[in-house]
Amino acid sequence: MVVAEVPKLASAAEYFFKMGVEGKRFRPTVLLLMASALNVSLPGSVPDAVANFSNELRTRQQCIAEITEMIHVASLLHDDVLDDADTRRGVRSLNFLMGNKLSVLAGDFLLSRACVALASLKNTEVVTLLATVVEHLVTGETMQMASTSEQRCSMDQYMQKTYYKTASLIANSCKAIALLAGQATDVAMLAYNYGRNLGLAYQLIDDVLDFTGTSASLGKGSLSDIRHGIITAPMLFAIEEFPQLQEVINRGFNDPADVDLALEYLGKSRGIERAKELATEHANLAASAIISLPESDDDNVRISRRALVDLTNIVITRKK
Numbered sequence: 001m002v003v004a005e006v007p008k009l010a011s012a013a014e015y016f017f018k019m020g021v022e023g024k025r026f027r028p029t030v031l032l033l034m035a036s037a038l039n040v041s042l043p044g045s046v047p048d049a050v051a052n053f054s055n056e057l058r059t060r061q062q063c064i065a066e067i068t069e070m071i072h073v074a075s076l077l078h079d080d081v082l083d084d085a086d087t088r089r090g091v092r093s094l095n096f097l098m099g100n101k102l103s104v105l106a107g108d109f110l111l112s113r114a115c116v117a118l119a120s121l122k123n124t125e126v127v128t129l130l131a132t133v134v135e136h137l138v139t140g141e142t143m144q145m146a147s148t149s150e151q152r153c154s155m156d157q158y159m160q161k162t163y164y165k166t167a168s169l170i171a172n173s174c175k176a177i178a179l180l181a182g183q184a185t186d187v188a189m190l191a192y193n194y195g196r197n198l199g200l201a202y203q204l205i206d207d208v209l210d211f212t213g214t215s216a217s218l219g220k221g222s223l224s225d226i227r228h229g230i231i232t233a234p235m236l237f238a239i240e241e242f243p244q245l246q247e248v249i250n251r252g253f254n255d256p257a258d259v260d261l262a263l264e265y266l267g268k269s270r271g272i273e274r275a276k277e278l279a280t281e282h283a284n285l286a287a288s289a290i291i292s293l294p295e296s297d298d299d300n301v302r303i304s305r306r307a308l309v310d311l312t313n314i315v316i317t318r319k320k
């Protein structure tokens with residue numbers, strides 16, 4: 001889908017795909033598993049008609065996976081410019097190599113290609129869902145940039161921002177997969193709830209790893225969030241135990257001594273443990289959504305659902 005008339009733009013837009021920086025392709029994997037988990041044949045269907053419908057449906061659902069990945073990578077390109085990042089998951093960021101302007105344009109180009117692909121599906125509800133995702137990405141980034149000291153230290157604000165920046169994309173994409181399959185509203189909402197809770201669990205663990213992981217394993221500088229003044233779940237839980245930590249946070253971490261002091265408070269608290277516990281809660285909710293799907297005798301459906309449940313454990317036990 002990433003084809004551009006200008007070679008330099010094409011090269012920029014394809015950069016992260018070719019470098020394999022998103023090598024795990026987490027979101028497309030989830031969506032293709034969700035497609036298999038929900039594509040249940042109707043009783044009495046004619047085999048040939050079912051086969052033709054299934055092939056066409058799979059192509060349309062795969063298109064959703066591709067669109068989702070393009071939106072995701074576009075957001076990474078824009079985020080790296082906003083954060084003035086030099087690396088992304090162990091490789092040089094596009095803005096470092098080609099400059100901010102081309103990086104922004106590459107992100108815009110990916111979004112435009114995603115929109116064209118989305119329009120080709122000719123499903124108004126699906127278009128609305130993924131258009132809302134783009135709105136959420138912008139809203140979440142703005143919340144992070146423009147928050148007050150009080151908002152930065154609010155768990156409710158953090159969870160809302162995390163939904164917008166991370167979970168909305170996978171949640172609404174899972175719902176889109178269900179809608180394309182012609183599933184009922186309640187099933188579509190179970191798919192949405194799976195994606196929402198999986199996305200929240202993923203980000204919570206990401207925030208934990210920013211404190212506990214090493215630069216080599218994460219592909220980024222450890223403590224990158226706190227050094228950028230971004231307050232995440234582990235530190236928010238630490239504030240509940242040590243309210244004086246908020247005064248340190250309010251100073252903005254321009255002084256390295258304040259970073260050390262904040263880490264000292266975090267180490268004395270249960271911030272890391274509580275963030276992991278919250279991630280586990282959301283992972284369990286995601287698994288519960290899959291378990292609550294209507295029963296099926298189809299082996300492929302069962303295997304895919306088992307894999308989706310297994311992913312919830314992988315998300316909360318990962319080390320990078």
